[in-house]
Amino acid sequence: MKETIQEWLKHWFVSRGKVAPQTSQTILEQDYFEAGWLTSMEVVEFVTEIEQQFGVQFSDRDLQDSRFVTIAGLADLILKRSTETSESR
Numbered sequence: 001m002k003e004t005i006q007e008w009l010k011h012w013f014v015s016r017g018k019v020a021p022q023t024s025q026t027i028l029e030q031d032y033f034e035a036g037w038l039t040s041m042e043v044v045e046f047v048t049e050i051e052q053q054f055g056v057q058f059s060d061r062d063l064q065d066s067r068f069v070t071i072a073g074l075a076d077l078i079l080k081r082s083t084e085t086s087e088s089r
Contacts, residue, residue, distance in 0.1 A: 005079060006072065019037070028070065031070055034069075
């Protein structure tokens with residue numbers, strides 16, 4: 001499941017021209033804020049699409065989590081939220 005999430009996140013950046021497809025394998029630990037891949041408006045779009053795609057909802061704490069800035073870390077947060085959502089059903 002984590003790999004699926006990571007692939008979706010990588011595709012999101014590739015499809016918007018933020019990274020080249022051939023380099024998408026090396027970006028799991030890249031801080032996408034430091035790299036300038038997201039504007040403030042794109043952050044809103046990014047978070048909204050993730051929440052819709054994976055059926056999760058981020059808390060303010062999640063958005064401040066140090067893992068939120070990389071694809072690998074964000075995949076962990078999504079997986080954690082997804083598991084919590086499944087358990088609460």
